Amino acid sequence: MKSIIFKSIFGVGILFMLIATACKPKGMQTAxxxxxxxxxxVPPGQYDEFYNIVSGGFSGQMSVYGIPSGRLFRVIPVFSVDPEKSWGFSEETKPMLNTSHGFVPWDDLHHIALSTTDGIHDGRWAFGNANNTPRIARIDMTTFRTNEILExxxxxxxHSSPFITENTEYVVAGTRFSIPMDGKVDVPINSYKENFKGTVSFISVDKxxxxxxIAFQILLPGVNFDLARAGKGKSHGWFFFSCYNSEQANTLLEVNASQKDKDFIMAINWKKAEEYVTAGKAVKKTVRYAHxxxxENSHSATSEIKNEVLVLDPKELPGMVYxxxxxxxxxxxxxxxxxxYIVGSGKLAAxxxxxSFTKILAAIDQKNFDSEYDGIPVLKYDAVLHGEVLKPxxxxxxxxFDDNGFAYTSFFVSSEIVKWKISDLTVVDRVxxxxxxxxxxxxxxxxxKPWGKYVIAYNKITKDRYLPTGPExxxxxxxxxxxxxxxxxxxxFPTIGEPHYAEAIPAELIKPKSVKIFKLEENKHPYATLGEKQAKVERKGNDVHVYMSSIRSHFVPxxxxxxxxxxxxxxxVTNLEQDWDVPHGFAVKGxxxxxxxxxxxxxxxLLWEPNRTGVFPMYCTDFCSALHQEMQGYIRVSPASSNVPLTFSTGAKMPQTEQ
Amino acid sequence: MNKILPKFRWLIGILSLPLLIVLFVPIWRIDLFAPQYPEGLTMKIWHNDLKGDIDIINGLNHYIGMRHISVEMFPEFEIIKYVIIIFVILGLIVAISGRLIVLFWYIVLTFFGGLFTLYDFYRWGYEYGHNLDPTAAIKVPGLSYQPPVIGHKRLLNFDAYSLPDIGAWIVIIVASLFILIYIYHLWLHHKSSKFSAS
Known part of the structure; x- marks a missing residue:
């Protein structure tokens, strides 16, 4: 009797536990x-197949990885100072971070564009955008260094930058934030609809x-410009930009800019814009920006403030913007x-x-307009649509895109990559x-010409994927x-900063052109020390210039x-080495x-302003040779009133002979 | 044959008491799993409170215009403790009265009580999942976000599981045992009437 009762209790309990466990989801598979x-x-000593040039987001840098190994090769300082490479700290690089706002030592680098010729990677330059204080940088792919920054x-x-045209004729810059401009700038924030405007800039690139x-800017309604791509092949001559906040909200955008069922993709006929510029239809506006x-010969940067830009107004110049x-x-x-085909990804869309570019041209030709938005024609959705990928x-x-007619779309919310066929818009795979x-x-x-072979995802959340390192x-x-x-x-593989867009390019397009050394005979730096004989120290008032050379393993003086x-x-400091992979460092106390x-x-x-008297060590920071640890020296600092003469030496004597 | 056997009267009396534990443990749980939340988010419903990752869930739900879940949404929280205590007392009354018919009505009351609770939960879930802010950022036409009453449901990128927690398991097990006791007595009665008939 009792046993029946207890068996029943036991049985019921087991049953419910089974139900409970059966209902739980299975854990995520690593797959x-x-x-x-x-x-x-990639075995040790062998090369990767691709360079992967990856944006650093809030780190303001670019990083260079090998694909398929995921090995990190280099972090290229671009918009953010980098004490390791003295970027923004050395006198030569400080001007690179100059802007109309003065020295801006940080930015937010979101997107990469690798230069192309006839729409195919040519391995010459990488461009990056600054999302905060608007700038574009050009990185030379022979030195992996930032050679130019344009405000x-x-x-x-x-944000919608630095996307490029087929032959790198232009790199574009579309403003994420519309703002009041053209003199009338001190206005109430809630006068957005009347006073705020957007622009996209077409920046010519010397071939x-x-x-x-900046070749010209196009003045546009006040919305947010997000991302962009140039047309190519048959659509070469056009540029497409996504825009949101067509609601023109200036506060709580997460709600107020999400109300309309449709925002826009903007199509710009930049060949037409060029014609208008040539015909003198552009208006000169007074502005301020740094270039x-x-x-690479003077090893120095210059910063020039420019004051003029040409602006085209599509309200008065038809046929240019839709x-x-x-x-x-x-x-x-x-x-x-x-x-x-132009693929628009509504981040809140189903x-x-x-x-279809062909349909866009036809709709423009037939004036198949739905309405106007702030004086710009809006094409009919159905008239320009090739089709919709359903339930993606x-x-x-x-x-x-790959080279076989497939597209790969990233999905943030459902956390997946979906592969679909462009021709019939069917989903064929998802991971x-x-x-x-x-x-x-x-x-x-x-x-x-996509090289295909791989797709690389850049993820925003890693949580349980790596050993944790605190909250960040x-x-x-x-x-x-x-x-x-x-x-x-x-x-x-883990990444530097927050990666946004990245491009990958076959190693063979870059590797053979990589610079190994800078030739001393081409060094045109005004303070270069091209041999130990030329080393000297000069005083000009309170400025002291030390012409210093470094070679394994000593400084002169x-x-x-x-x-x-x-x-x-x-x-x-001039590095007199002419051998590959022999940098020297220089650091001085305080x-x-x-x-x-x-x-x-x-x-x-390096500028040094000692704040006390005494003897200060300086040394080489890059392990350059077996006697690297001997590569050091001293600097004596005396009171302002002292009579200690300005002298310098190496090996107890004035440097008189070259090695 | 309307008497409960004495040792079962004791058992019913003792089994009534574990219901008091329900006042000190979570009753129900809702688990949410998404690609970004492999570890899951949990909401635990107590007799008078909500615990778990409520703030995180509210933060996510505002994108689709769902209201903030809060204790104030559940006026039921005021009375559940009295209901539980009443059921404990009723259980003791069954034991003391020792009459099978009282046990029968106790079981009926428990059954409908449970059913009503689930209906009440469904009603809240319907309201919560359908009454969406029309200005929400993400609006998927025709889609609502009503959580499942019990079991699994897919809500956008989330897999939602609604399952009993310790409190509800206690209620279910106690009620099941009461039913077993009742059935056992029916069986006894059936056997004895067959025996007397022969």
Whole structure:
């Protein structure tokens, strides 16, 4: 009897526990296939197949990885100071971060564009945008250094940038924040609708040396410009920009800019714009912006403040700008390799609309307009639509393309990459990302000739994917192979800063051109010390210039006396090495800035303002030789009133003989 | 045959008391899993309170215009403790009276009480999942976010699971045992009437 009761109690309990466990979800699978390790493995001493140039987001830098290994090679300082490389600390690089607001030592680098010729990667330059204080940078892919930074006037934040045209004729800059401009700037914030305007700038790129210049700006209604892509092939001559906040909200945008069913993709006929500029239809506006160029011969940057820009007004110049309705706050705006299809990704939309360039031209031709938005014609949605990808996922953001007619779209909310066929808009595969992917990259994905093979996800959340490091966790990339029918996860690797967009390019397009040293005979730095004989120390009032050389393993001079309190001491250090991979460093005690890291043949300058008397050590920071630890010296600082003469030496004597 | 056997009267009396534990443990739980939340988010419903990741859930739900979940949404929280105490007293009354018919009505009352509670939970879930802010950032046409009453449901990127927690398990197990006791007595009665008939 009792046993029946107890068996029953026991039985009921077991039953409920079984139900409870059966209802629980299974854990996330890592989903790595058997041969993944082999596919992502690059043996020691061997090279990767692709360079991956990755934006650093809030780190303001770019980083360079190898694909498929995910190995980090270099962090390129761009918009943020970098004490390791003395970027923004050395006298030579300070002008690079100059703006109309003065020295701005940080920015938010979101997107990468690699230069193309005829729509195909040419491996010459990488461009990056500054989202905060609007700027565009050009990085030379022979030195992996930032060679030029151009500030963008009439812009509130340069997000839809630095996308480029097929032959790198132009790099564009569309303002994320519309702002009041043109003199009338001190206005109430809630007068957004009347007073705020947006612009997109077309910046010409010199085809020989890459020098950028703002060719013209187009004045636009006050909305947020988000991302952009140039047309290519048949749509070469056009540029497409996604826009949100067509509600023109100036507060609580997460709600107020999400109300309309459709915002816009803007189509710009830039060939037409060029015609208007040539015909003198552009208006000169007075502005202020900095143009900074780094010269590889003088190893120095110059910053020039410019005051003029040409502005085109589409309200008065028809045929140049059109809007196309696009569902729910479009983010990504990507053109396929043929240039026929433009994919808009409404980040709150339930479908992915794909527009047809042929239909856009026809709709413009037939004036198939839906309405006007602030004087700009809005094309009919149905008239320009190729079709919609149905039920693709949640939160579409960006699309890249392979060389077989497939598109790869990232979905932030549902945390996945979805592969779909452009021709019939069917979803063919999907893979989870860990977690919440933002941008993605197929090598050559934005070009006319995608290299394919991989897709790389750049994720916003990593949570349980890596060993934790306190509240701030690494962000990550994930590599998937796409050469089969099914996408396969190969590798996770952590990234620098917050990666937004990235591009990958075959190593062979860059590797052979990589600079090994700077030639001493080409060094035109005004304070260069081209041999130990030329080393000297000169006083000009309170400024002391030290012409210093470094070679394995000593500085000339390495003993300096006669520095006085209140002096500004400039150490101009030239690395006399002419051998690959032999940089020298320079650091001096109490320096309020950074070290120098000087490449072979290069001259760099550190300003030192000692705040006390005494003897101060200085030394080489880059392990240069077996006697690196002996590469050091002293500087004596005396009171301002002292009579200690200015002397310098190496080896107890004045440097008189060259080695 | 309307008497409960004495040892079962003791058992019913003793089994009534664990219901008091319900006042000190969570009764129900809702678990949410999403790609970004592999570790899951949990809301635990107590007799008078909500615990767990309520703030995180509210933060996520505001994108789709769901109201903030708060204790104030549940006027039921004021009375659940009295209901539980009443059921304990009723259980003791069953034991003291020792009459099978009283046990029968106790079981009926428990059954409908449970059913009503689930209906009340459904009603709240319907209201919560359908009454969306029309200015919400994400509006998916035709989609509502009513959590499941019990079991699993997919809500956008979340897998939602609604399941009993310790409190509800205690109620379910106690009620099941009362039913078993009742059935056992029916069986006894059936056997004895067959025996007397032969």
């Amino acid at each position: 790595v296939q058997g041969d993944a390790a082999v596919k992502a493995y 963008i006037p009439n812009s509130g934040g340069n 020989n040396n890459g020098t950028m210049n 900074n160029i780094y010269d 809007f196309m309705p696009c569902p729910k706050s479009p983010h990504g705006c990507d053109t396929d390799p043929t240039g026929e 479908v992915i609309p794909v527009f 996922g949640l939160g579409p953001l960006h699309t890249e 989870p990302t860990y977690y919440s992917i933002g941008h993605l990259c197929v090598p050559g994905g934005p070009t006319k 966790l690494t962000q990550s990339a994930q590599l998937y192979s796409i050469d089969g029918d099914k996408m396969k996860l190969l590798l996770d 390495d003993n300096i006396e006669g520095i006085k309190m209140g002096d500004h001491v400039y150490f101009h 320096a309020n800035n950074a070290e120098l890291l000087i490449m072979p043949g290069e001259t760099q300058t």
